[in-house]
Amino acid sequence: xxxxxxxxxxxxxxxxxxxxxxxxxxxxxxxxxxxxxxxxxxxxxxxxxxxxxxxxxxxxxxxxxxxxxxxxxxxxxxxxxxxxxxxxxxxxxxxxxxxxxxxxxxxxxxxxxxxxxxxxxxxxxxxxxxxxxxxxxxxxxxxxxxxxxxxxxxxxxxxxxxxxxxxxxxxxxxxxxxxxxxxxxxxxxxxxxxxxxxxxxxxxxxxxxxxxxxxxxxxxxxxxxxxxxxxxxxxxxxxxxxxxxxxxxxxxxxxxxxxxxxxxxxxxxxxxxxxxxxxxxxxxxxxxxxxxxxxxxxxxxxxxxxxxxxxxxxxxxxxxxxxxxxxxxxxxxxxxxxxxxx
Amino acid sequence: xxxxxxxxxxxxxxxxxxxxxxxxxxxxxxxxxxxxxxxxxxxxxxxxxxxxxxxxxxxxxxxxxxxxxxxxxxxxxxxxxxxxxxxxxxxxxxxxxxxxxxxxxxxxxxxxxxxxxxxxxxxxxxxxxxxxxxxxxxxxxxxxxxxxxxxxxxxxxxxxxxxxxxxxxxxxxxxxxxxxxxxxxxxxxxxxxxxxxxxxxxxxxxxxxxxxxxxxxxxxxxxxxxxxxxxxxxxxxxxxxxxxxxxxxxxxxxxxxxxxxxxxxxxxxxxxxxxxxxxxxxxxxxxxxxxxxxxxxxxxxxxxxxxxxxxxxxxxxxxxxxxxxxxxxxxxxxxxxxxxxx
Numbered sequence: 001x002x003x004x005x006x007x008x009x010x011x012x013x014x015x016x017x018x019x020x021x022x023x024x025x026x027x028x029x030x031x032x033x034x035x036x037x038x039x040x041x042x043x044x045x046x047x048x049x050x051x052x053x054x055x056x057x058x059x060x061x062x063x064x065x066x067x068x069x070x071x072x073x074x075x076x077x078x079x080x081x082x083x084x085x086x087x088x089x090x091x092x093x094x095x096x097x098x099x100x101x102x103x104x105x106x107x108x109x110x111x112x113x114x115x116x117x118x119x120x121x122x123x124x125x126x127x128x129x130x131x132x133x134x135x136x137x138x139x140x141x142x143x144x145x146x147x148x149x150x151x152x153x154x155x156x157x158x159x160x161x162x163x164x165x166x167x168x169x170x171x172x173x174x175x176x177x178x179x180x181x182x183x184x185x186x187x188x189x190x191x192x193x194x195x196x197x198x199x200x201x202x203x204x205x206x207x208x209x210x211x212x213x214x215x216x217x218x219x220x221x222x223x224x225x226x227x228x229x230x231x232x233x234x235x236x237x238x239x240x241x242x243x244x245x246x247x248x249x250x251x252x253x254x255x256x257x258x259x260x261x262x263x264x265x266x267x268x269x270x271x272x273x274x275x276x277x278x279x280x281x282x283x284x285x286x287x288x289x290x291x292x293x294x295x296x297x298x299x300x301x302x303x304x305x306x307x308x309x310x311x312x313x314x315x316x317x318x319x320x321x322x323x324x325x326x327x328x329x330x331x332x333x334x335x336x337x338x339x340x341x342x
Numbered sequence: 343x344x345x346x347x348x349x350x351x352x353x354x355x356x357x358x359x360x361x362x363x364x365x366x367x368x369x370x371x372x373x374x375x376x377x378x379x380x381x382x383x384x385x386x387x388x389x390x391x392x393x394x395x396x397x398x399x400x401x402x403x404x405x406x407x408x409x410x411x412x413x414x415x416x417x418x419x420x421x422x423x424x425x426x427x428x429x430x431x432x433x434x435x436x437x438x439x440x441x442x443x444x445x446x447x448x449x450x451x452x453x454x455x456x457x458x459x460x461x462x463x464x465x466x467x468x469x470x471x472x473x474x475x476x477x478x479x480x481x482x483x484x485x486x487x488x489x490x491x492x493x494x495x496x497x498x499x500x501x502x503x504x505x506x507x508x509x510x511x512x513x514x515x516x517x518x519x520x521x522x523x524x525x526x527x528x529x530x531x532x533x534x535x536x537x538x539x540x541x542x543x544x545x546x547x548x549x550x551x552x553x554x555x556x557x558x559x560x561x562x563x564x565x566x567x568x569x570x571x572x573x574x575x576x577x578x579x580x581x582x583x584x585x586x587x588x589x590x591x592x593x594x595x596x597x598x599x600x601x602x603x604x605x606x607x608x609x610x611x612x613x614x615x616x617x618x619x620x621x622x623x624x625x626x627x628x629x630x631x632x633x634x635x636x637x638x639x640x641x642x643x644x645x646x647x648x649x650x651x652x653x654x655x656x657x658x659x660x661x662x663x664x665x666x667x668x669x670x671x672x673x674x675x676x677x678x679x680x681x682x683x684x
Contacts, residue, residue: 027386031579032495033424033564034390034485041383044369047467048376049482051435055474082375093393093480125389127480132397138435138469138480140391143376153374222375237373 001102011102012128015109019116019123025088026122035124037089039144046143048079054134062178065104067199068137069111075224076141077119077203078277082222083152084212085145087205089124090116093138095131108137119205149212151281156219156238160282162306163291165204167250168227169266172273173258174198184261193254201277208279210298216287226274228327231306232315234282241313244306244327247320271327282308343444353444354470357451361458361465367430368464377466379431381486388485390421396476404520407446409541410479411453417566418483419461419545420619424564425494426554427487429547431466432458435480437473450479461547491554493623498561498580502624504648505633507546509592510569511608514615515600516540526603535596543619550621552640558629568616570669573648574657576624583655586648586669589662613669624650 006014016030027036039045052072054060063071073090080087092112096105116123121141174194177184204222211217219238221230227249235242251266259266283291288304295302306318315327348356358372370378381387394414396402405413415432422429434454438447458465463483516536519526546564553559561580563572569591577584593608601608625633630646637644648660657669 027492028494033421033562034388034427034483036425036487036492036494037387037389039381039387045379045381045387045484046376047379047431047433047482047484049433049435049467049469049480051437051469051471051478051480053437053471053473053475053478056437056472079375083378085376089389091389091391091482093391095393095395095398095478125391127391127393129393129395130398131395133395133475136393136395136437136478136480138391138393138478140389140433140482141376142387142389142484145378150369150378152370152378220375 004098006102008128011105014102014106015128018113021117022088022120022122026124029122029124030126035089035091037124037142043144043146044150046080046083046085046145047140048076049138049140050075051136051138053136060134064199065107066111069108070115070200072137072139073112073115074201074203074277076139077115077121077205078222078224080141080143081203081205081208081279082220083143083145084149084208084220085143086209087119087121087141087143089122089142091140092123092126094126095129095136097131097134119203151212151217151220153219153221153234153237156234156240156282156308157284158240158308158310159285160218160308161285161288161304162231162242162244162280162282162308163302163304164223164250164278164280165207166276166278166301167252167255168223168276168278169251169255169269169273170194170197171201171275172269173255176258176262176264180262184258186257186261190254190257193252194258198275201275203277204279207300210300211291211294214287214290214294216283216291218282218284220279220281223276223278223280224274226272227280228271228315228329230280232329234280235315239311241309241311241315242306243309243313243316243318243324246317248303248305250301250303348444350470353447356444356448357470360455363459364430364462364464368466371464371466372468377431377433379466379484385486385488386492388422388425388427388487389482390418391480391482392417393478393480395478402476406541407449408453411450412457412542414479414481415454415457416543416545416619418481419457419463419547420564420566422483422485423545423547423550423621424562425485425487426491426550426562427485428551429461429463429483429485431464431484433482434465434468436468437471437478439473439476442477461545493554493559493562495561495563495576495579498576498582498624498650499626500582500650500652501627502560502650503627503630503646504573504584504586504622504624504650505644505646506565506592506620506622507549508618508620508643509594509597510565510618510620511593511597511611511615512536512539513543513617514611515597518600518604518606522604526600528599528603532596532599535594536600540617543617545619546621549642552642553633553636556629556632556636558625558633560624560626562621562623565618565620565622566616568614569622570613570657570671572622574671576622577657581653583651583653583657584648585651585655585658585660585666588659590645590647592643592645
C-alpha cells in the first residue's frame with residue numbers, strides 16, 4: 001500500500017494503534033496539539049531526543065525496518081537508564097519518502113512498539129511528514145526519576161571503581177559483519193549473535209533500577225559512542241581522570257571471532273565501537289561487593305574494569321604486566337571522522 | 343568556519359550558549375544523557391514535536407536561517423498555546439550537511455533563542471548529527487497547564503461561537519510572494535508584511551492565557567494547516583459540525599493585495615493556506631462579550647467567524663446573503679497533495 005493511498009490522517013490512524021501501553025498518567029495521547037501527561041510528585045522529569053538519518057546512521061535496505069524502529073527507541077531508553085530513571089512516554093517524529101510502502105513504516109513502528117511495550121513506554125505523540133530525501137526518525141523520550149536515584153555523569157569520585165554491564169564491542173562486530181556482506185567465514189551462531197547485538201540493542205532500564213537499590217552507584221553513562229568517549233565524558237563532567245584495565249573489559253567470544261576474521265582488534269571495538277548501550281558507571285569501592293552480589297542475584301553481567309583517578313592522571317590503560325599507556329580519545333564524532341577507529 | 347574544524351563537541355558548546363533563560367526548574371540542561379526538569383505540582387505536562395525538512399518545509403537558500411530557527415520553534419510553541427499552556431522547555435534535534443558553515447547553524451539557533459527568550463523557554467537538550475542530505479530540524483517542546491485551563495479540541499459544544507485571533511492567509515500571501523520571486527509589483531510595505539508573516543509567525547502563548555482568564559474558551563486549535571482543516575479537527579474531535587461566515591474571516595489588506603496581484607482568492611488563502619499560527623477556538627455564546635472585551639483590553643485582535651452546529655450539518659460556509667455551501671475539506675496533507683489549494 002502506498003502512502004499516497006491513505007494520506008497523512010490515514011497513516012497516523014494506522015500508526016497510532018497500540019501506542020498507549022501504560023494508560024495511567026496519559027490524559028491525551030496522539031490526536032490533539034500536544035500530548036497531555038500527568039507525572040508523579042516528588043519526581044524529576046527526564047527528557048531526551050535522538051535523531052537517526054538514512055544514509056548516515058543506517059543505509060537504505062541494509063537494516064530490517066523492525067530493527068530500525070527498535071534501535072531508534074532503544075537509543076533514547078538507554079539515555080533514560082543512564083540517568084537512573086524510568087522511561088514513561090515517547091514522541092515519534094518521522095520523515096518518510098513518498099515512494100515507501102506503508103508496510104515498511106508499519107514495520108518500523110512494530111519494532112518501536114514491541115520495545116516500548118517491554119518497558120511500559122507509551123507513544124503519546126509525534127509528527128509525520130513527507131521527506132524529499134531519505135527516512136528520518138527523531139524520537140523524544142520522557143522519563144521520571146526520584147531525586148535520590150538521579151545518576152549524573154558528574155558524580156564520579158577519585159577512588160571509585162569503574163564497572164560495566166554486559167559486554168562491549170558487539171555492535172561494532174555486527175556492523176563489521178554487515179559491511180563485509182557475507183565475506184567473513186564465521187559460524188552461523190556467531191553471525192546471529194553479532195547481528196542481533198547491532199540490530200536489537202537492549203537498553204538497561206531494568207538493570208539500572210536494580211543496581212540503584214544497592215545505593216552504591218555514582219556516575220553513570222551509557223556506552224553509546226564507545227567506552228573511551230563515554231568514560232571521557234564522565235571524567236570531564238566529574239573533573240577526574242581514570243584508568244581502564246584492558247584485560248578486564250568484557251568482550252564476548254563472538255565479538256572476538258568477528259574481529260579475528262576481519263583482522264581487527266577486539267579491544268578497539270570495545271573502546272571505540274559504540275552503540276552497545278551497556279551501562280558504564282562508577283561506584284565507591286565499599287559498594288562493589290553489594291553491586292556484584294546484586295548482579296548475580298538479578299542476572300546482570302557486571303565487571304569491574306578500572307578505577308577513577310585524579311584529573312592529572314588523565315585517561316589511561318593499565319595492563320596486567322604494569323604497562324600504562326594513554327587512552328587515545330576516540331569514539332563517534334558526528335563531524336570529525338578522520339583518524340577515528342570506525 | 344566549517345563544521346569539521348570544530349567537531350561535534352565544539353558545535354554543541356557553541357550552540358548551547360544562552361539556552362537557559364528561565365533557570366528555575368532546570369536541574370540539568372544540555373550536557374548529560376537527558377535533561378532533568380522539575381515541574382510544578384497540580385499541573386499537567388504538555389509535550390509536542392514538529393519536524394522541518396529542507397526541500398519539503400523550506401527550500402535551500404530561500405529562507406533566512408534566523409527565520410528557519412524561529413519558525414521551527416514557533417510551530418511547537420503554537421501547539422502549546424492551543425492546549426492553553428505555558429511553554430517551558432525545548433529539545434532541539436538537528437541534522438546538518440557537512441558543507442554548511444557554522445555561522446549558518448548559529449543563525450538558526452539565534453532565531454530559536456530569540457523567540458525562546460521572548461517566551462521564557464529554555465533549550466535543555468537535543469541531538470546534533472551529520473545529515474547526508476539536507477538540513478533537518480526536529481524540535482520538541484514541553485509545557486505545563488493547570489487542569490482547569492486545558493483546552494482540548496474535543497470541547498466544542500453545539501451553539502458555541504467560533505472565534506479567531508489576528509488575521510488569516512497572511513503566511514500563504516508571504517509564500518506566494520516568495521515563489522513569485524519579485525514578479526508581483528506590490529508596495530514595499532505589503533511585501534514586508536507578507537514576508538514577515540511567513541518567516542516570523544508569532545505563537546499566541548500570551549494571548550491564550552489572557553483569553554483563558556475569562557473562563558469562556560472551550561475547544562482550541564491553532565491555525566497550522568489552514569482554517570478549513572483545523573476547524574475540521576475541532577469538529578471531528580468534538581463530534582459536531584460548524585458553519586463559517588466567510589465575510590467575517592479576518593484577512594488583512596496586505597494579504598488581499600498579494601492575492602489580487604497573484605490572481606488568487608484571499609478567502610482560499612485563509613481557508614487552506616495554513617501556517618498562520620493564530621488561535622481558532624469556540625466559546626459559549628454568553629462568554630463572547632467578555633472575550634471581546636478582554637481582546638480589546640489586552641490588544642488581541644479577535645473576530646467571531648461562525649458557529650458550532652450539530653454533526654449532521656457538516657462543515658459549511660454561510661454567506662451574508664443566505665447562501666450556504668459545503669466547506670470543501672482541504673489544508674495541508676503531507677502525503678496527498680493533488681487537488682489541494684496550495
